[in-house]
Amino acid sequence: MTRPSCQDTLLIKKRDLKNNYFSATFRTYSRVDQCRPGQFVHIQIPSAEIYFRRAMSIAGVSSRRREIEVIFKVVGRGTRQLGNLHEKDRVNLLGPLGVPFRWPRKSETAVIVAGGVGFPPLLYLASEMVKRGHDPRRIEFFYGGRSSADLIERSRIRKLGVRFHPVTEDGSVGEKGLVTGPVEEFVRRAPNRHLRLYGCGPEGMLKATNELGVRLKVPGQISLEAPMPCGIGICLGCVVPLVGGGHARVCWDGPVFEIGEVAL
Amino acid sequence: MTRPSCQDTLLIKKRDLKNNYFSATFRTYSRVDQCRPGQFVHIQIPSAEIYFRRAMSIAGVSSRRREIEVIFKVVGRGTRQLGNLHEKDRVNLLGPLGVPFRWPRKSETAVIVAGGVGFPPLLYLASEMVKRGHDPRRIEFFYGGRSSADLIERSRIRKLGVRFHPVTEDGSVGEKGLVTGPVEEFVRRAPNRHLRLYGCGPEGMLKATNELGVRLKVPGQISLEAPMPCGIGICLGCVVPLVGGGHARVCWDGPVFEIGEVAL
Amino acid sequence: MSPDLRVSFAGVEFANPIMTASGCCGYGEELAKVYPLSKLGALVTKSVTLKPRLGHPPPRTAETASGMLNAIGLANVGIDCFITDKIPFLEKQKTRVIVNVAGSSLNEYVEVCGRLSDIARVDMIELNISCPNVDEGGMEFGADPVMTEKLVAAVKKVFPRPVIAKLSPNVTSIATIAAAAEQGGADALAVINSLVGTAIDVETWRPRLTYNKGGLTGAAIKPVALAMVNAVHEKCRLPIIGIGGISNGSDAVEFFLCGATAVQVGTALFIEPDVPVRMLGELKAYLKRKKLSSIGELTGKVRKY
Amino acid sequence: MSPDLRVSFAGVEFANPIMTASGCCGYGEELAKVYPLSKLGALVTKSVTLKPRLGHPPPRTAETASGMLNAIGLANVGIDCFITDKIPFLEKQKTRVIVNVAGSSLNEYVEVCGRLSDIARVDMIELNISCPNVDEGGMEFGADPVMTEKLVAAVKKVFPRPVIAKLSPNVTSIATIAAAAEQGGADALAVINSLVGTAIDVETWRPRLTYNKGGLTGAAIKPVALAMVNAVHEKCRLPIIGIGGISNGSDAVEFFLCGATAVQVGTALFIEPDVPVRMLGELKAYLKRKKLSSIGELTGKVRKY
Numbered sequence A, B: 001m002t003r004p005s006c007q008d009t010l011l012i013k014k015r016d017l018k019n020n021y022f023s024a025t026f027r028t029y030s031r032v033d034q035c036r037p038g039q040f041v042h043i044q045i046p047s048a049e050i051y052f053r054r055a056m057s058i059a060g061v062s063s064r065r066r067e068i069e070v071i072f073k074v075v076g077r078g079t080r081q082l083g084n085l086h087e088k089d090r091v092n093l094l095g096p097l098g099v100p101f102r103w104p105r106k107s108e109t110a111v112i113v114a115g116g117v118g119f120p121p122l123l124y125l126a127s128e129m130v131k132r133g134h135d136p137r138r139i140e141f142f143y144g145g146r147s148s149a150d151l152i153e154r155s156r157i158r159k160l161g162v163r164f165h166p167v168t169e170d171g172s173v174g175e176k177g178l179v180t181g182p183v184e185e186f187v188r189r190a191p192n193r194h195l196r197l198y199g200c201g202p203e204g205m206l207k208a209t210n211e212l213g214v215r216l217k218v219p220g221q222i223s224l225e226a227p228m229p230c231g232i233g234i235c236l237g238c239v240v241p242l243v244g245g246g247h248a249r250v251c252w253d254g255p256v257f258e259i260g261e262v263a264l
Numbered sequence C, D: 001m002s003p004d005l006r007v008s009f010a011g012v013e014f015a016n017p018i019m020t021a022s023g024c025c026g027y028g029e030e031l032a033k034v035y036p037l038s039k040l041g042a043l044v045t046k047s048v049t050l051k052p053r054l055g056h057p058p059p060r061t062a063e064t065a066s067g068m069l070n071a072i073g074l075a076n077v078g079i080d081c082f083i084t085d086k087i088p089f090l091e092k093q094k095t096r097v098i099v100n101v102a103g104s105s106l107n108e109y110v111e112v113c114g115r116l117s118d119i120a121r122v123d124m125i126e127l128n129i130s131c132p133n134v135d136e137g138g139m140e141f142g143a144d145p146v147m148t149e150k151l152v153a154a155v156k157k158v159f160p161r162p163v164i165a166k167l168s169p170n171v172t173s174i175a176t177i178a179a180a181a182e183q184g185g186a187d188a189l190a191v192i193n194s195l196v197g198t199a200i201d202v203e204t205w206r207p208r209l210t211y212n213k214g215g216l217t218g219a220a221i222k223p224v225a226l227a228m229v230n231a232v233h234e235k236c237r238l239p240i241i242g243i244g245g246i247s248n249g250s251d252a253v254e255f256f257l258c259g260a261t262a263v264q265v266g267t268a269l270f271i272e273p274d275v276p277v278r279m280l281g282e283l284k285a286y287l288k289r290k291k292l293s294s295i296g297e298l299t300g301k302v303r304k305y
């Protein structure tokens, strides 16, 4: 089991990915070997206006260099401040937190549905699958956005050798439309149904992916977001209602949930 | 009259002066031409723990480049944060604030008594005097500290051509002892008594300078410090008692006061 | 068409809903050097008392997390000097003038307000029945509904123009005090004054204020102030001036939505003296973006769950 | 010689004066994955009620300046599940266990406390008579001295070990409520629970909490909490547990100086779950530097002006 810890790290690389996206790499993070795709770190942002940490999915790690990467989009006060950090700034990370994605079986095809800030954990997931020997041709990576500018770091997905399906609402890259259209098409056409869905992205996309999985009986998981005061299950602030009744904490019981589990 | 204003400036140069002293130069400050020695700027520090601005004397300005310099010592949370700023960081300055020093007459000898963070405004004062044609040999610059490391930027004073008298408690540079000893000696020995005292520094030094001025009937001014919530006279937080009764606001009625005016 | 920032209450019209709070803008002289006071909906003076007061010895302010403590102790020039020295300056300012009055007894309040009654430049009086920083009077009045009603009624008898009661947050039910002030004849309510608080220097074991405690203000108290404005608005029909931790247009909108007709800015002036000017722009832009034509369309419109 | 961090009150000894506050550490299971709970002086559980409660729908927390609002609504597993599921875990923890109890009627409090009476692992009960986030019970009890005294007395009859009354800051005089709790037989006081507050989303005009208001906690409220600990300490001889905005050793020292015997850390755990561990080091270093041998040498020692 991972034991989360708070630790100071050094921002050693910051890359502007355009369209308000940034990649930030922190060193030296002692828990890199315990990180799993789907988990997140809770980042403390040194600023007058920010009180809570901000949750960011792990986008990748380098065991050798003890580096951890997050990819974030500037959407509000906290992420703006994060985007203003300088290389060599000290940043406190609490993590790794949350329940990771479950691995697909070798025989299964992973159908990844990514969008917006849901992309980083799925990039990490696909990278790790490939690294651990999952056949890249058994990874179908659907990546949706409004326009080509929303689909960041495409070269990194391509390099993995997975089957990459960009989809944009304006058709500026890949198929035109909402990503869940082509996903459904693929699922319906899949010759054998040894599929496993992995979804993370904006609310609409998550809902559609969840609904699709339930309707077509494809197992899989989705990763949720919620504002998170603590990130470690002690404040009860980040709850979502479950289909079976009751609440689950997104930070501790999730953020990864089984398809059909959460009342979205 | 100067009309203080808040404005964003760019930290364009930061120099580590050792012993926890830093010099910071900000650009582009629109009010450089209104700044006078003895005045200060109130600096907003972007940080979670700092709510008030921090007052810093103006240490110098460059009209041509619209730059303003402050020299500060890291003594607490705010100045620590200030010391952590990066070049190109945006910093909001409110100023210029406060009553400046009065100029000596050409015939008068300025006896400057500086110590600690009281040095920067007196450096500015001496520089401006020389620039405006005051005979540098009629400026006696006494500069006291515990040890040579406390006497920063000595070369800048020397360059002015003024009569420089470093004094240290451990004798590591200049005369040994407290700075007010040599000052009193000088005042007593001064052939004609057309002297004008200018004091700024730690509490003990200020008290001694004030007392010396009163006792030996040397006119002059001292510049005080006080924690300053607003810096512009509206909170009544920074008051000091006056000898004649009543309170004065250090930020608005000062920070420069006549010798003998304040009940120290 | 530019949105209309004017508001009016108690029969008085204000150019805009942004006022500077008592004790945070002196008598206006210093701020007038930073920007013309005509930018303000109104200036609320430092509390004026019958006799001049030096206030408590320093230190009388302390910085706290997103806020500050003060125990100035009602330092002010006294009503005589106020009338002879400060009114002439205020006569020339193109803004509404609200004089905040404090006292240690009912008679003192009445006497000061009486002295102001025939000075037409004084558009309104704001009764400080909520100062946590004096031994007598101050908060005592504002914690007791009976005394609150009596005091407001007495002042209304001697001052012919509108009277605002400024309420203390240091009570079990602010709505009860608000109702008492309404009963006494108050024309409007100012909500809130500062919260009692303190801070200790762990090196010297001394309180950070010579008065041993003080009033907490600034961004830290905004949530408390909003809840109290809302509680008063639900129970009382008087117009409300929202106060507490306001430092931008969006903060002001929160207060309007909770029931405020106007707002006062206090501690934020210390950090950014021209915050009211910035807020005017932000409010205008907000109304425009939301396609609203006046502040009144916000007042009390919070959509509760 | 290392300074002694042990404190004791109401006949119970604690390894150190740092506790985790109710509602900010669940039942201990999650924090135990970050560090051994033996580091804590005591763990105070989330409020337990007779029946399980889901709490209010999300959003039920909101960030504010140096603080937060919460209206969790006493979400908890209920006393049955607490005893069967949570007590076994707590049995294994080498720390003091204080169970915080809430209810919507006197009978409910008494029933829950009665159920806990023969579970030896429950070292103390903390009565939450100050929750601002439920419609019934909660703060009502803590705002009324008569009900406070009655409730404490009733619980004392059914629970044989010490009972702490946790007081609300949303009152005119916390010292009066403290005296009532003492009268009722309370063994100690916990000061303070959260301040009522709210925040509004200016885009949607909705409160940021579905309960429309919530409790303000965190660094923002520390000055208020300190003043209240001090006020209670001046009027009442019961040991006090200081709570409100504590996030480091120096904050704790401020509370000790104002009269606290122990402290609880709440919101700070959300930002830094191992803050109690860091604080232990800071406290030790402080005592050493000040040449003090125990926390008791600080309690109530503020040097007033």
Ligand SMILES: Cc1cc2nc3c(=O)[nH]c(=O)nc-3n(C[C@H](O)[C@H](O)[C@H](O)COP(=O)(O)OP(=O)(O)OC[C@H]3O[C@@H](n4cnc5c(N)ncnc54)[C@H](O)[C@@H]3O)c2cc1C
Residues within 6 Å of the ligand: A040, A054, A055, A056, A057, A058, A070, A071, A072, A073, A074, A075, A076, A077, A078, A079, A080, A117, A118, A120, A121, A224, A225, A226, A227, A228, A255
């Ligand atoms: C487990 C998890 C993993 C995440 N991973 C990433 C990631 O890899 N990259 C990335 O860019 N973002 C990620 N996020 C979202 C990120 O945490 C939020 O964008 C961030 O907290 C917003 O902070 P802010 O201060 O900039 O915005 P704020 O000013 O706080 O808010 C801006 C807007 O975002 C909403 N918001 C705030 N926090 C959240 C939140 N946690 N979830 C949903 N809405 C929120 C607010 O309600 C508001 O509408 C993740 C969130 C979670 C819970």
Ligand SMILES: Cc1cc2nc3c(=O)[nH]c(=O)nc-3n(C[C@H](O)[C@H](O)[C@H](O)COP(=O)(O)OP(=O)(O)OC[C@H]3O[C@@H](n4cnc5c(N)ncnc54)[C@H](O)[C@@H]3O)c2cc1C
Residues within 6 Å of the ligand: B040, B054, B055, B056, B057, B058, B070, B071, B072, B073, B074, B075, B076, B077, B078, B079, B080, B117, B118, B120, B121, B224, B225, B226, B227, B228, B255
């Ligand atoms: C008009 C004026 C001009 C100044 N010019 C300079 C300058 O040129 N260079 C420079 O280094 N410093 C100068 N100072 C002092 C500087 O403002 C303080 O050192 C600074 O505010 C300390 O902030 P901090 O957050 O680092 O310390 P804090 O953590 O706030 O406090 C550290 C210690 O300093 C004390 N302190 C805090 N503020 C002040 C203050 N304003 N005056 C006296 N003691 C204080 C505190 O009580 C505490 O003991 C000036 C002050 C004034 C009023």
Ligand SMILES: Cc1cc2nc3c(=O)[nH]c(=O)nc-3n(C[C@H](O)[C@H](O)[C@H](O)COP(=O)(O)O)c2cc1C
Residues within 6 Å of the ligand: B235, C021, C022, C023, C024, C046, C047, C070, C072, C074, C100, C128, C131, C166, C192, C193, C194, C217, C218, C219, C221, C243, C244, C245, C246, C264, C265, C266, C267, C268
């Ligand atoms: C330094 C200071 C002095 C104050 N003096 C007074 C006063 O004299 N009379 C009064 O009614 N309120 C006084 N107040 C309270 C403010 O008017 C206002 O109610 C309070 O500060 C909350 O608003 P804020 O958070 O915007 O500052 C004072 C506040 C501060 C910070």
Ligand SMILES: Cc1cc2nc3c(=O)[nH]c(=O)nc-3n(C[C@H](O)[C@H](O)[C@H](O)COP(=O)(O)O)c2cc1C
Residues within 6 Å of the ligand: A235, A236, D021, D022, D023, D024, D046, D047, D070, D072, D074, D100, D128, D131, D166, D192, D193, D194, D217, D218, D219, D221, D243, D244, D245, D246, D264, D265, D266, D267, D268
């Ligand atoms: C999310 C949250 C939940 C809380 N739940 C409870 C509770 O169930 N019972 C209780 O007595 N206090 C509860 N509190 C109040 C805390 O125990 C504490 O009194 C308060 O947060 C002030 O301390 P702090 O500023 O250190 O957080 C809760 C506080 C928070 C932030």
Ligand code: FES
Residues within 6 Å of the ligand: A227, A228, A229, A230, A231, A232, A233, A234, A235, A236, A237, A238, A239, A249, A250, A251, A252
């Ligand atoms: S963020 Fe606190 S329980 Fe999930």
Ligand code: FES
Residues within 6 Å of the ligand: B227, B228, B229, B230, B231, B232, B233, B234, B235, B236, B237, B238, B239, B249, B250, B251, B252
């Ligand atoms: S700092 Fe506010 S009056 Fe001087």
